[in-house]
Amino acid sequence: MDELRDSLFFAPKNGYDRIGTDERLAIEDYSRDYMDFLNNARMEREAVKYAIGMAIEHGFVEYVPGMELKPGTKVYKNNRGKSLMLAVIGKKSLGEGAVIAGAHVDSPRLDLKQMPLYESDEMAFLKTHYYGGIKKYQWVTIPLELHGVVALKSGEVVDVVLGRESGEPKFVITDLLPHLAQDQMKKTMPEVFPGESLNILIGSTPYADEGKDRVKLAILSLLNDSYGITEEDFLSAELAAVPAFDVTEIGLDRSFIGGYGQDDRVCAFAELRALFDLDVPERTAVCLLADKEEIGSEGVSGMQSECFDTFMADLCESEGVALRRCFEKSFCISADVCNAYDPLYPEVSEKMNAARANYGVGICKFTGSRGKSGTSDASAELVAYCRKLFSEGNVIWQMAELGKVDQGGGGTIAKFMAKRNIDTIDAGTPVLSMHAPFEVTAKLDCYMTYKAVKVAYEAK
Ligand code: MN
Ligand code: MN
Numbered sequence: 001m002d003e004l005r006d007s008l009f010f011a012p013k014n015g016y017d018r019i020g021t022d023e024r025l026a027i028e029d030y031s032r033d034y035m036d037f038l039n040n041a042r043m044e045r046e047a048v049k050y051a052i053g054m055a056i057e058h059g060f061v062e063y064v065p066g067m068e069l070k071p072g073t074k075v076y077k078n079n080r081g082k083s084l085m086l087a088v089i090g091k092k093s094l095g096e097g098a099v100i101a102g103a104h105v106d107s108p109r110l111d112l113k114q115m116p117l118y119e120s121d122e123m124a125f126l127k128t129h130y131y132g133g134i135k136k137y138q139w140v141t142i143p144l145e146l147h148g149v150v151a152l153k154s155g156e157v158v159d160v161v162l163g164r165e166s167g168e169p170k171f172v173i174t175d176l177l178p179h180l181a182q183d184q185m186k187k188t189m190p191e192v193f194p195g196e197s198l199n200i201l202i203g204s205t206p207y208a209d210e211g212k213d214r215v216k217l218a219i220l221s222l223l224n225d226s227y228g229i230t231e232e233d234f235l236s237a238e239l240a241a242v243p244a245f246d247v248t249e250i251g252l253d254r255s256f257i258g259g260y261g262q263d264d265r266v267c268a269f270a271e272l273r274a275l276f277d278l279d280v281p282e283r284t285a286v287c288l289l290a291d292k293e294e295i296g297s298e299g300v301s302g303m304q305s306e307c308f309d310t311f312m313a314d315l316c317e318s319e320g321v322a323l324r325r326c327f328e329k330s331f332c333i334s335a336d337v338c339n340a341y342d343p344l345y346p347e348v349s350e351k352m353n354a355a356r357a358n359y360g361v362g363i364c365k366f367t368g369s370r371g372k373s374g375t376s377d378a379s380a381e382l383v384a385y386c387r388k389l390f391s392e393g394n395v396i397w398q399m400a401e402l403g404k405v406d407q408g409g410g411g412t413i414a415k416f417m418a419k420r421n422i423d424t425i426d427a428g429t430p431v432l433s434m435h436a437p438f439e440v441t442a443k444l445d446c447y448m449t450y451k452a453v454k455v456a457y458e459a460k
Contacts, residue, residue, distance in 0.1 A: 012356075012359055012398055013359075014358050014359065015358045015359055015360050015396040015444045015445070015448065016358060016444065018396055019396070019444070023447075026447065027443050027444055027446075027447040028443070030273070030443075030446065030447045030450060031249075031257060031443045031446060031447070033269075033273070034257070034266070034269050034446055035247045035248075035249075035257060035259070037050060037265065037269045038247045038257075038259050038260075038261065038262065038265055038266075038269070039246060039247045039259070041105070041261070041265055042145075042147055042164070042242050042260065042261055043106075043109075043147045043148060043240060043242065044082050044083070044105040044106045044289075044291045044301070045081050045082055045148070045149065046147065046161075047105035047265060047268060047289060048078065048081055048082060048083065048084045048105065048289060049081070051084055051086075051105075051268070051272055051289060052076060052078060052084065054272060054276065055074070055076050055086055055272075055276075058074070058276040059074050060074040060075060060076045060086060061074065061075060061076075062075070062076060062077070062078070063075040063076060063077045063087075063311070063314065065314055066318075067318075068318075069089050069315065069318045069319075070089060071089055071090060071091045071280045072088070072089060072279070072280040073088070073089040074086070074087070074088050074089075075087055075089075077307075077311045079300075079301055079305075079307045080300065080301055082291040082301035083105070083288075083289055083290050083291040083301040083302075083305075083307065084105075084287075084288075084289040085286065085287070085288055085289075085307075085308060085311045086272075086275060086286070086287040087284055087285065087286045087287070087311075087315060088275060088278045088280075088281055088284065088285045088457075089284050089315070090280070090281045090282055090283040090284040090285065091280060091281070091282055091283075092282055092283050092284075093319055093321060094284055094315060094316050094319050094321045094326045095319070095321040095322075095325050095326060095329070096283060096329055097283060097326060097327075097328075097329030097330040097331065098283055098284040098285070098286050098312070098315075098326060098330045098331075099281070099283050099284070099285050099286065099330070099331050099332075099456055099457050099459065100286040100287075100288065100330055100331070100332040100333070100417070100422065101271040101274070101275075101285075101286070101287055101288070101332070101333045101335050101453045101456065101457070102271075102287075102288035102290060102303065102332060102333070102334055102335060102413050102417060103264045103265075103267035103268040103270075103271050103288065103289060103290070103335040103336060103428075104264045104268070104289070104290045104291065104292075104293030104294070104297075104303075104336065104413060105264070105265055105268050105289045105290070105291060106131075106132070106290075106291045106292055106293060106294050106295075107132065107242075107260070107261035107263060107264070107265070107294065108130070108131060108132030108133060108134045108263075108294055108435050109130070109131050109132065109240045109241065109242045110128040110129075110130050110131070110139060110144070110198060110200070110240060110241040110242075111128060111129050111130070111131045111238070111239070111240045112126050112127070112128055112129075112146075112148075112234070112237070112239040112240065112241070113127040113128065113129050114234060114235050114237075115127070115231075115234060115235070116128070116234055116239075117202070117216060117219065117220065117231060117234065118216065119213045119214075119215045119216040122204065122206060122214075122215050123201060123203070123204045123215060124201075124202045124203045124204065124215045124216050124218075124219045125199040125200060125201060125202060126171075126199065126200040126202050126241070127196075127199055128198045128199065128200060128241060129195065130195060130198060131240065131294060131295065132294030132295060132435065133294065133435055134435060135189070135435070135436070136189075136190075136192075136193035136195070136198060137189060137192065137193055138436050138437055139173060139198065139243075139437060140172075140173040140174065140175045140193065140198070141172065141173070141174065141175050142172070142243055142244075142245070142437055143163070143170040143171070143172060143243070143244035143245070144163070144170060144171040144172060144173070144200060144241040144242065144243060144244055145161070145162060145163025145164050145168075145170055145171070145241070145242060145243075145244040146160060146161070146162040146163060146171065146239055146240070146241055147160065147161050147162075147164075147239070147240055147242055148160050148237065148238045148239035148240050149237065149238055149239075150227065150229050150233050150234070150236070150237040150239070151236045151237065151238075152228075152229070152233060152236070153236075158227050158228070158229065160227060160237075160239060163244050164244070170244045171200045171201060171202055171241060171244075172200065172201050173198055173199065173200055173201070174201060200241055202219055203215060203218065203219045203222075205218050206218060207221070242260055242261070242437075243260040243437035243438060245258075245259065245260060245437065245438050246259070247259030247260075250440055254443075255358070255442060255443055255444070256357075256432075256440050256441065256442055256443065257440070257441050257442075257443060257446065258438055258439070258440050259438065259439065260437055260438060260439065261439070262337065262429070262431055262439040262440075262441050263336070263337045263431055263434050263435060263439060264293065264335070264336050264337055264428070266337060266428075266429045266431070266441055266446055266449065267335035267336055267337060267428045267429060267449055268289050268335075269446075269450075270335060270429070270446065270449040270450035270452075270453050271287045271288075271289070271335055271453050272287060272289075273450050273454075274287075274450055274451075274453035274454035274456075274457055275287045275453075275457065277454055277457075278457055278458070281457055281458060282458075282459065282460050283459070284315065285457040286312070288303070288308065288413075290302060290303045290413055293336070293411075293412065293413055296411065297411075297413055297416050303413040303416040303417070304416050309323065309420070312326065312327070324421065327420050327421045327422050328421050328422075330422045330423070331382075331385075331422070331423050331424075331456070332414075332417045332418075332422045332423065332424040332425070333424075333425060333426075333427050333452070333453060333456055334376075334412050334413050334414035334417060334424050334425065334426045334427070334428075335427060335428050335449065335453060336412040336413065336414075336426060336428045337428045337429050337430070337431045337434060337441075338355050338362040338364055338367075338400040338402060338426075338428055338429075338430050338431070339354075339355065339400075339402055339403065339408070339430065339431060339432075339434055340354075340355055340356060340357045340430030340431055340432045340441075340442070340445075341354040341355060341356045341357075341430075342432055348403050348404060348407050348408065349401075349403060349404060349407075350401065350403075350404045350405070353399060353400075353401040354400065354401055354403075355398055355399070355400035355401075355430040356398065356430065357430055357432065357441075357442040357445065358442045358444050358445065359396070359398040359430075359445070360395065360396030360397040360398050360444070360445060360448040361395065361396070361397045361398075361427055361428065361429060361445060361448045361449045361451075361452045362397070362398055362399070362400030362427065362428060362429070362430050362445075363383065363386060363397055363398070363399055363400060363425065363426070363427045364399075364400045364401070364402065364412075364425075364426035364427070364428075365377065365378050365383055365399070365425070365426075366378070366426075367402050367409065367410050367411065367412055367414065367426055368409045369402065369403065369405065369406065369407065369408045369409025370405070370406055370409065373409070374409070374411065374415070375409075375414070375415065376414040376415040376417075376418040376424055376426070378414075378423070378424065378425035378426070379423070382423050382424075382425050383425065386425060386427070389455050389456060389459055390452060390455065392455070393451065393452075393454070393455030393458075394451075395448055395451045395452045395455055396444070396448045396451075397427075397448065397452060400430065412426050414426045427449070427452055428449060429441050429445045429446055429448075429449045430442070430445055
């Protein structure tokens with residue numbers, strides 16, 4: 001009976017029971033580099049910049065239309081500093097399709113409004129409009145730092161990073177003390193923190209003179225000293241407050257990584273590392289780092305933008321291949337995180353189908369809910385292809401479902417890739433506390449995400 005059970009049942013195993021010492025060491029090495037990336041890439045622009053730096057070190061050059069491309073050529077295309085496409089040209093024609101891995105490098109955060117700065121009762125604040133899906137209560141009483149750019153009328157673009165370096169001041173949104181919160185605590189969560197209440201404390205020293213708005217004036221003169229900007233320049237700025245926590249190992253056994261923005265930079269980093277490992281792949285390998293996924297993949301830097309089609313059409317034209325021929329033969333891993341089963345909140349997941357920490361990269365056949373609405377739903381054949389690929393490449397992986405049938409659901413770039421007639425499947429790292437200011441992943445799963453993309457790129 002035991003024999004029969006072993007041959008017929010499918011029983012997933014903890015990843016740590018399936019790897020040896022070599023792989024344990026590889027996981028640690030990989031995690032160190034990933035944590036460094038995560039500490040330095042806290043906004044999409046910073047992720048793109050960091051990735052270009054890494055790419056140049058690995059022999060990539062900026063794509064110039066009309067340039068000669070041959071097997072092994074490594075190119076990248078920077079889309080307005082906010083999204084990035086990279087490719088390693090393969091031995092086979094693009095008419096036989098490309099292997100694409102697409103992640104996103106934007107994360108939930110608090111964007112500053114275009115007129116953000118105001119003074120109230122001799123304290124200065126910045127107004128925000130949150131970006132992406134957040135639970136607002138998580139974003140108050142935590143240290144925040146400011147990132148982004150201010151584009152001046154002169155055409156100059158000023159980079160802003162404030163609060164990242166040790167010793168630099170940070171910012172915060174305040175909350176009521178419990179002693180005075182009896183009424184507040186009777187409210188429902190959305191009632192407690194309306195969007196308009198997420199205002200960031202930025203200073204309190206009045207300008208040493210008489211008149212009104214002296215604190216606001218003092219703050220503006222500090223900003224003017226550091227960045228040469230005036231209040232009007234906020235109109236053409238993209239500034240955001242993000243959590244100021246450092247990325248760190250979590251647990252006595254250091255098996256987890258805690259930090260901001262792991263959705264989806266954990267997969268972005270996995271793709272980059274996998275791409276940089278390549279010599280000359282069979283099929284052209286493409287890595288996408290998209291922006292705007294958290295708000296529906298909209299905009300010129302999101303995955304619905306034709307910037308991707310333009311880049312791919314350029315590569316195809318150099319071989320005299322029609323883009324649509326390339327797309328219909330291509331394979332895409334939409335590398336985005338899934339939720340890890342959380343024993344503290346078992347009620348929202350269906351345990352048999354939920355992804356678990358340390359069980360490897362999670363494959364989501366579909367990501368929608370309530371009748372699978374809004375999902376790409378990869379075909380059985382495509383899932384079978386991944387099973388074969390991952391088992392041959394010793395990738396530890398698991399099936400994942402984003403919450404119970406009537407609970408969850410979530411969007412990724414998968415449906416926008418599938419719309420282009422590209423066979424697409426969602427695969428990514430399971431995350432605890434997804435979209436929180438401090439998200440948690442298991443090191444083993446981060447590493448297995450990299451390995452999954454790598455074997456896909458290397459497939460014959
Ligand atoms: Mn995501
Ligand atoms: Mn997300």
